[in-house]
Amino acid sequence: TGNPYYTPLILSAAMITTDPLARYEILNSATEFNRDPILWMEKINVARAIGLDNYADEALIQMEEWLSKENILLLQNGNN
Numbered sequence: 001t002g003n004p005y006y007t008p009l010i011l012s013a014a015m016i017t018t019d020p021l022a023r024y025e026i027l028n029s030a031t032e033f034n035r036d037p038i039l040w041m042e043k044i045n046v047a048r049a050i051g052l053d054n055y056a057d058e059a060l061i062q063m064e065e066w067l068s069k070e071n072i073l074l075l076q077n078g079n080n
Contacts, residue, residue: 007036014042020050031059037067041075 010030017023027043040063047056063072 004036006030006034007039010034010039011042014046020046024050024052024055028055035066037063037071037075 010026014023014026017026024043024046027039027046031040031043040059044056044059047053047059060072
């Protein structure tokens with residue numbers, strides 16, 4: 001399940017990382033243990049930014065297992 005107390009720390013660590021691939025790796029590792037949708041959406045955004053569209057698509061498919069498509073669309077549109 002998502003732990004909202006860890007998400008800001010993880011996002012902060014990712015933001016201060018200058019290497020985009022390292023940023024993705026931080027977020028990817030965190031999503032293995034955390035289902036916070038905001039964290040997952042950041043992982044997807046970073047994956048797309050560095051050309052890892054297949055990984056972003058896979059993450060969206062995984063999110064559909066525990067979130068409705070409507071909620072995912074809201075997150076994608078920035079209404080989190």
